[in-house]
Every structure is written in structure tokens, then in C-alpha cells.
Amino acid sequence: MVMGATAIRLGFVGFGEAAGLFAAGLAAAGIGPLVAVDPAAADSTARQRLLERAGAATVDLAADASRLAAATVVFCLVPAPVDRAATRSAAPHIAPGALWVDFSSTSPEDKRACAAIVAAAGGRYLDAAILGSVPTSGHRVPVIVCGEGAADFAAAFNRFGMAIAPVEGPIGTAAGVKLVRSILAKGLEALWVEALLVARGAGVLDAVLDDFCGFLDARPARATAELLVESHPIHAARRADEVRLSRDIVLAVGIAPTLTDAIVARLEATAATGVADKLAGRPPADLATALAVLAEAGAPRSDDLAIPPPDGPRSSR
Known part of the structure; x- marks a missing residue:
């Protein structure tokens, strides 16, 4: 009532x-x-x-x-x-x-x-x-x-x-919903901060912003999520190689590669499952299939990761 x-x-x-x-x-x-x-x-x-x-x-x-x-x-x-x-x-x-x-x-x-x-x-x-x-x-x-x-x-x-x-x-x-959403919301915040600090240090801030914002504005946000996750199983290894090169720029401008290292680890973890070979180089048909394939291939579990407990030691960064 x-x-x-x-x-x-x-x-x-x-x-x-x-x-x-x-x-x-x-x-x-x-x-x-x-x-x-x-x-x-x-x-x-x-x-x-x-x-x-x-x-x-x-x-x-x-x-x-x-x-x-x-x-x-x-x-x-x-x-x-x-x-x-x-x-x-x-x-x-x-x-x-x-x-x-x-x-x-x-x-x-x-x-x-x-x-x-x-x-x-x-x-x-x-x-x-x-x-x-x-x-x-x-x-x-x-x-x-x-x-x-x-x-x-x-x-x-x-x-x-x-x-x-x-x-x-x-x-x-x-x-x-709120806490899982926070991985995206706060993750994007942290990623923007690290990437734009690097872009500023490298003298390419406006060029990076213009290009990447154009990429984001080209389609609805859900379509961008589908594009990236559906192509991830096939291209994770190549993308990891590229981000390793990006890491050199991060270090060169004096920024700690906190998120950059996490990206490499995530991409390498997918590549190590061999899922690209299992799919014979063909991307999954949709988002649900891509997530199911990744889960079945063996996405890293929490007990595989060296994550300190909430009251454990924290980085000074």
C-alpha cells in the first residue's frame, strides 16, 4: 500500500x-x-x-x-x-x-x-x-x-x-550490486588517474583524451563492454604484450604502474588458459558466451592470488 x-x-x-x-x-x-x-x-x-x-x-x-x-x-x-x-x-x-x-x-x-x-x-x-x-x-x-x-x-x-x-x-x-558495480566505478576512476598522469608526463594528454574519448563515444557503453569482453579470449596474449610496452612509458615518467601491472596480470592469466586455441581463433558470439568460456577455461580464483586480508599490510602507494 x-x-x-x-x-x-x-x-x-x-x-x-x-x-x-x-x-x-x-x-x-x-x-x-x-x-x-x-x-x-x-x-x-x-x-x-x-x-x-x-x-x-x-x-x-x-x-x-x-x-x-x-x-x-x-x-x-x-x-x-x-x-x-x-x-x-x-x-x-x-x-x-x-x-x-x-x-x-x-x-x-x-x-x-x-x-x-x-x-x-x-x-x-x-x-x-x-x-x-x-x-x-x-x-x-x-x-x-x-x-x-x-x-x-x-x-x-x-x-x-x-x-x-x-x-x-x-x-x-x-x-x-553496489559492491560489484564499485569494481567498475572505482576501477575506472583509478585507471583514468593512472593513465592520465602518464599521458601528462609523456606530453600526450590531449591526444590520448581525444582519441580514447572518441572510442568511448562511438557506441553505447554496454556495446563497448560487449566488444571488449567478447574479443578478450582471443586477443589477451597480444594485448598483454602491448601493455608491457606501455609499462615502460609509465616507469619512464615516474609513475608507479599499479593498474598497468594489474592489467598485464589479468591478460596473461587469460592467455595462460589456452582459451584462444580452444576457440580456434574465433571470438565468442556474445557476452554471456564469452563469460561462460572464460569461467570454464579457469579464471583465476581468489585463493590463487596473493591478496592480504583487510587488516593485513598495505602498500604505501
């Missing part, structure tokens, strides 16, 4: 920048009253900053989670490391049947654990993932959400300017 503004009593767990922008946009759209619970509100150092943020969004700020008892919907926006702890602390105070929407950028496993905590407290849980920049778009930032009642939630809040799309799948699906 779609809720109107008067039926929505919105609470926040965590009141950082994203929560403040969500609250300001939704308050301006007509949702209220709003309450936010943030343990930092009890800290004299952080309290003034939180009060200013709350005042700008006409939000009643509290440190005590019991203030959530009147909320029909709770938005949880806390840092990933404290998502479970924040949920354990606040969920027992929500009303029976209240909807808990977890926007925190955490793992599918954490989302499933938080869903169990909310269910035990008598609430309903949705896994939500923010797919854009909240500082840029405010409460209108693209969001995906999954779980029972996701479509009703999207319909209710999209009426107030949000851009929520329900996705099929169990709790953890939205979190998984």
Missing part, C-alpha cells in the same frame, strides 16, 4: 552528511516530523555540527534510540563497520511492523545479519544501496532496494522525489 506524507513518520539511525541531505530533501517535499538518532549527539564535540545539520533539515536530533518508537519508517545510514552494532542498539526500540531501510554501504552478509536483528525486534527490513553521489543529487540520488515490500516502499518515497528502483532477489542483492 502506498503511503502518503501524513502516514510517514520517518526516523534516521546515523545522521551524517548523506542522512542530512536525505532529510532536508524529504522535509522540503512534505514529509515530517523527522527524528534522527546518532550516538555522537551525546558528544559535546560532535553535537554542535549535528545540531546544525539537523536544524537545516528540521530534524529532531537525539542520542537515545527510544525516540524511534513513533517512526513508521527508519532509514539506517551508518558506516559499514558499525552497521550491525547500530542495528542491534536501535532496532529493539522500533514499533512492531516498522520498516527499517538499510542504506549503509556494507556487505551482503552484514545486510542479512541486520535483517535478522530487525525481524527479531518485530520490524520489516529492506536492503537499499545508493548508486550515485548524495552530495551531488541529495535525496534524488539513484537507489536500488530489495526485500519484501520493496516495490511499495519505492512507490511511496518516489512520490517525494526519490529515485528508488526495486530489484529482484533476497536480502543482500542490492548490497551485492
Whole structure:
């Protein structure tokens, strides 16, 4: 059932920048009253900053989670490391049947654990993932959400300017989409940084930008993904040779070849499977076939790679 503004009593767990922008946009759209619970509100150092943020969004700020008892919907926006702890602390105070929407950028496993905590407290849980920049778009930032009642939630809040799309799948699906998408989004960011620093150092920045942006602009992004992945099994070895030569330029201009080395490793790993010979030099017919061929040929597994644990040693670069 779609809720109107008067039926929505919105609470926040965590009141950082994203929560403040969500609250300001939704308050301006007509949702209220709003309450936010943030343990930092009890800290004299952080309290003034939180009060200013709350005042700008006409939000009643509290440190005590019991203030959530009147909320029909709770938005949880806390840092990933404290998502479970924040949920354990606040969920027992929500009303029976209240909807808990977890926007925190955490793992599918954490989302499933938080869903169990909310269910035990008598609430309903949705896994939500923010797919854009909240500082840029405010409460209108693209969001995906999954779980029972996701479509009703999207319909209710999209009426107030949000851009929520329900996705099929169990709790953890939205979190998984966000984190896998981050490999592309943050990977492209890092790759652009390394490549353009090298181009600048080599004195070819404008020429590289003009040429490569022309390549990207020549077709839709999905078609570019298909072109590159479908040709990858056949041409990985040749492309690895070419990027090894590129590496010489990276070193010559004094840039660490972090991504360049990773590209060579990825291409060499595919070439080493012999998949090009198995395909007799003919590229797969489509993206799904290409990915299936690569998986069957033996894409490197995580236990084959020397990756330190999250709390292990990190490079100083």
C-alpha cells in the first residue's frame, strides 16, 4: 500500500552528511516530523555540527534510540563497520511492523545479519544501496532496494522525489550490486588517474583524451563492454604484450604502474588458459558466451592470488 506524507513518520539511525541531505530533501517535499538518532549527539564535540545539520533539515536530533518508537519508517545510514552494532542498539526500540531501510554501504552478509536483528525486534527490513553521489543529487540520488515490500516502499518515497528502483532477489542483492558495480566505478576512476598522469608526463594528454574519448563515444557503453569482453579470449596474449610496452612509458615518467601491472596480470592469466586455441581463433558470439568460456577455461580464483586480508599490510602507494 502506498503511503502518503501524513502516514510517514520517518526516523534516521546515523545522521551524517548523506542522512542530512536525505532529510532536508524529504522535509522540503512534505514529509515530517523527522527524528534522527546518532550516538555522537551525546558528544559535546560532535553535537554542535549535528545540531546544525539537523536544524537545516528540521530534524529532531537525539542520542537515545527510544525516540524511534513513533517512526513508521527508519532509514539506517551508518558506516559499514558499525552497521550491525547500530542495528542491534536501535532496532529493539522500533514499533512492531516498522520498516527499517538499510542504506549503509556494507556487505551482503552484514545486510542479512541486520535483517535478522530487525525481524527479531518485530520490524520489516529492506536492503537499499545508493548508486550515485548524495552530495551531488541529495535525496534524488539513484537507489536500488530489495526485500519484501520493496516495490511499495519505492512507490511511496518516489512520490517525494526519490529515485528508488526495486530489484529482484533476497536480502543482500542490492548490497551485492553496489559492491560489484564499485569494481567498475572505482576501477575506472583509478585507471583514468593512472593513465592520465602518464599521458601528462609523456606530453600526450590531449591526444590520448581525444582519441580514447572518441572510442568511448562511438557506441553505447554496454556495446563497448560487449566488444571488449567478447574479443578478450582471443586477443589477451597480444594485448598483454602491448601493455608491457606501455609499462615502460609509465616507469619512464615516474609513475608507479599499479593498474598497468594489474592489467598485464589479468591478460596473461587469460592467455595462460589456452582459451584462444580452444576457440580456434574465433571470438565468442556474445557476452554471456564469452563469460561462460572464460569461467570454464579457469579464471583465476581468489585463493590463487596473493591478496592480504583487510587488516593485513598495505602498500604505501
